[in-house]
Amino acid sequence: MESHFDSHVEQHNEDEFQKSFKEMISTLPKGNSWGLPDHLYQYQDFWFTSPFLQGVLLAQQQFEAQPTDIILSSAPRTGTAWLKSLTFATITRTSYDDSTTPLLFRMPHDVVPFMELDHAHFSANRHLGIPLLATHAPYSFLPTSIIDSGCKIIYICRDPKDTFVSMYHICTRYAKSQNTQPIELDEAFELFCEGVSWYGPYWDHVLGYWKASLEHPDKFMFLKYEEMNEDTVLYLKKLAEFMGCPFSTEEQQKGVPEKIIKMCSFENLSNLEVNKSGIHREGQGNLEIQNKIYFRKGKVGDWKNYLTPKMATQLDQITQQKLSSSGLSLN
């Protein structure tokens, strides 16, 4: 059955929504743009750019989750594209192999859509039996239908130091591609520490999902980029089980998990022509970005090449303070 979210929103409602959104956003606290064309706006304790906030609020009104949906959640720069490619390749492994998968000619963000921006694309995937939908929305912003339907949620997080360094780089690379003035590292660092970053404060984003995962362990899988990197085979098998499509003994003997991991590796994906020369969201104004900007190094601990020991200690202290008594560690 076609859901309300899948169908076109009536033009009148859409116009009304945009009008009230425009009015509402003009009243919000405005934050630094990190050198990008869009400012950040603070709404209910989190910072968003306008198109993403609009997308989250629209999804809250319209998205009707189904119990079989699988939501991939993450704060920006924590491993979303990697998680998308691994889950997509695992779910579609009986339809495609490593020589036919759409991941060879579409970048991961074009293969698994974002709730905030890609409604139509998701319904097409769902009809094809690919129930994966991604979001950067904080837990408290998820549409109630996601919580009520009991659908599964996979969250990935990352050491805040590497997350910050990755975020700083995507902003400077994007600014350079647009010939605008990139933000300085020190300024970006202060903003990140203060929580003024995309979907930040980063720690609050992680904690929202962490607490929810403790309350509903059967519905949540909580991953860390570093642990996935350390033992990808183990975590891919766990992911497959969690998604309801475990690898059979025969598949394991044939090395199917290892093949998926190789295909989705940073080295492989970043060297594909589509990810070297393709454009993401072509023609969508400020959302348009070169695919290659998304792929940088894919390493754990690259922060050591950018942060001074003082900066690293400062971030670690914030992390310790924010996560104290949560039972979660991030570095």
Ligand code: PAP
């Ligand atoms: P997004 O918020 O822009 O979607 P996201 O995919 O969550 O970003 O994270 C990007 C990070 O994952 C980048 O890290 P880096 O800046 O430290 O290098 C990116 O390089 C890394 N990444 C992308 N693809 C992969 C992959 N296949 N395996 C491991 N890391 C990856």
